Amino acid sequence: xxxxxxxxxxxxxxxxxxxxxxxxxxxxxxxxxxxxxxxxxxxxxxxxxxxxxxxxxxxxxxxxxxxxxxxxxxxxxxxxxxxxxxxxxxxxxxxxxxxxxxxxxxxxxxxxxxxxxxxxxxxxxxxxxxxxxxx
DNA sequence: CCTGAGCGC
Numbered sequence: 001x002x003x004x005x006x007x008x009x010x011x012x013x014x015x016x017x018x019x020x021x022x023x024x025x026x027x028x029x030x031x032x033x034x035x036x037x038x039x040x041x042x043x044x045x046x047x048x049x050x051x052x053x054x055x056x057x058x059x060x061x062x063x064x065x066x067x068x069x070x071x072x073x074x075x076x077x078x079x080x081x082x083x084x085x086x087x088x089x090x091x092x093x094x095x096x097x098x099x100x101x102x103x104x105x106x107x108x109x110x111x112x113x114x115x116x117x118x119x120x121x122x123x124x125x126x127x128x129x130x131x132x133x134x135x
Numbered sequence: 136c137c138t139g140a141g142c143g144c
Contacts, residue, residue, distance in 0.1 A: 046142080082143095110139090117143085120143065
């Protein structure tokens, strides 16, 4: 009957769900998604307005912790803001408060994103850390 | 003046 044929169908489909060919994605390997950097006093702030200055960053983030240094990255040639910057707090706890206080908030009409900055490669002692265009 | 993802000299 037709009922027998229906009962035999799932058995052939079972090969598609077989665990022998199923390979789970490696979690420990490098993922294409951007992993959050480890906690540090350095904060990476993105989504800044083109008109936001380092002073504006310092003032805005000082409300949630003691800011040691704030810098808005600007283009060396044009001198205009690249739309992101960095904020350094005196401690990790202040940095955490700064993220929770400023991440996803508005600054100069733009939604900014605050997160821990990635470790930057140290300058080589060859050029004494001086800019390549200077002399 | 400024395009809008993105990691600084």
